[in-house]
Amino acid sequence: MNQPRMDLREGSRRQWVSENAGLTDAQLKSGALLRIADACEKMCLDREMLERDYKHMRRSRDQYRDLYETERKRSAGLKGYIKRLQKVIEHFKVES
Numbered sequence: 455m456n457q458p459r460m461d462l463r464e465g466s467r468r469q470w471v472s473e474n475a476g477l478t479d480a481q482l483k484s485g486a487l488l489r490i491a492d493a494c495e496k497m498c499l500d501r502e503m504l505e506r507d508y509k510h511m512r513r514s515r516d517q518y519r520d521l522y523e524t525e526r527k528r529s530a531g532l533k534g535y536i537k538r539l540q541k542v543i544e545h546f547k548v549e550s
Contacts, residue, residue: 464485
């Protein structure tokens with residue numbers, strides 16, 4: 455009567471319509487509990503993966519946000535420099 459765990463898991467998945475289906479009530483309950491435990495472990499692994507992905511995405515977002523701000527400030531500085539050069543060029547055109 456001592457069956458391996460996998461048989462209990464698989465056996466607890468079947469639909470039971472008669473009492474002579476092969477597993478006792480205790481074995482059926484044990485198989486169901488094993489399946490519940492497997493599902494809980496999988497949920498924990500999925501959550502750990504989600505947390506890792508979330509941390510990675512936040513780091514990437516922060517890195518690209520910093521890069522964007524740096525380039526925006528650099529672009530604004532270059533625009534100001536171009537305007538000053540245009541004014542100097544206009545000033546020389548007026549004097550000539």
